[in-house]
Amino acid sequence: MAGLSSSEVDEVLDLLMSLADHDITIIMIEHIMQAVMRFSDRVMCLDAARSSRSAHRPKSWLTSACRRPILALSLAINNLDAGYGAVKALRGVTLNVEAGETVALLGTNGNGKSTLMKCVAGLVRPQRGSMSLTIDGMAHDLTRLSAEAIVDLGVALVPEGRRLFPKLTVLENLMLGAFRKAARRNIDRNLALAFETFPALKGLQSQLAGTMSGGQQQMLAIARALMSSPRLLLIDEPSVGLSPLLVSQTIAKIGELNQHLGLTVLMAEQNFNQAIRIADRGYIIVHGEIVVAASSVDELRGNDIVKRLYLGGVA
Ligand SMILES: Nc1ncnc2c1ncn2[C@@H]1O[C@H](COP(=O)(O)OP(=O)(O)OP(=O)(O)O)[C@@H](O)[C@H]1O
């Protein structure tokens, strides 16, 4: 990777990953740690021409379907207003997400969580304010980009209520997640990743999505998002309509996507206790305004507004 720009590193890694997918063994001499960690199954460190250390990847999970490396990514939303006609859904929202973080956007019904997610995904146009996604040092103004262009940047939305195509099969729904040209190039790899992440879906490929259980449908909705090679996953209320056990499993799976695939996650949730299991920090949105911006889960737990809204306390 010597002398390559970060986007060229990306391209070379994509190429190497597709070679690895064809069972070609690769020995790579490299010191860009992001590339090494995301690509290699096993790492050997040389010290003055001696092998000083040798280690397997700490987790073998998903090694055959590594993602694009995230050299840097950040989402910065400033002073955002959005609404629907006379309805003001967001008022002066400021929020940011850094590479590798899981950030929770907490709020009860009708407070603007989905509107914010849709703004980031380019599905609702904000009336005021800025939204910028910086990838490998290059800033992209999300307020000017189409929803398709935002998908191409690596932003995938798992929408509220899953929004699957009930009369299409699991496989057809997954393929629709890869409808963009850039995603089609990696379709085999991403399909392998989707099934590796959710093994239960593999045996259900020809089942109609509408006939599946709520938990299976949520798996499919997340798997469909993985088909577009995301770097930033926007997940809108993954726990809605699921039994407590399935909520817990779904939240744990989102945590794994962050930990093992390095996906950056912005998750809208009403279920405070479940969301903070995997969140690094969080925001509380009330009537379209961010009323709490906590820099850690402990800070969230100790906040008076949080105690009043979620923990049954009196603030
Ligand atoms: N398509 C729409 N047309 C008009 N008003 C809308 C529309 N979508 C949402 N709203 C209104 O915007 C406000 C914010 O709604 P939003 O769906 O963003 O909240 P939410 O926090 O996601 O709620 P929920 O937890 O119920 O999903 C609410 O007052 C809602 O009624």
Ligand SMILES: [Mg+2]
């Ligand atoms: Mg919503």
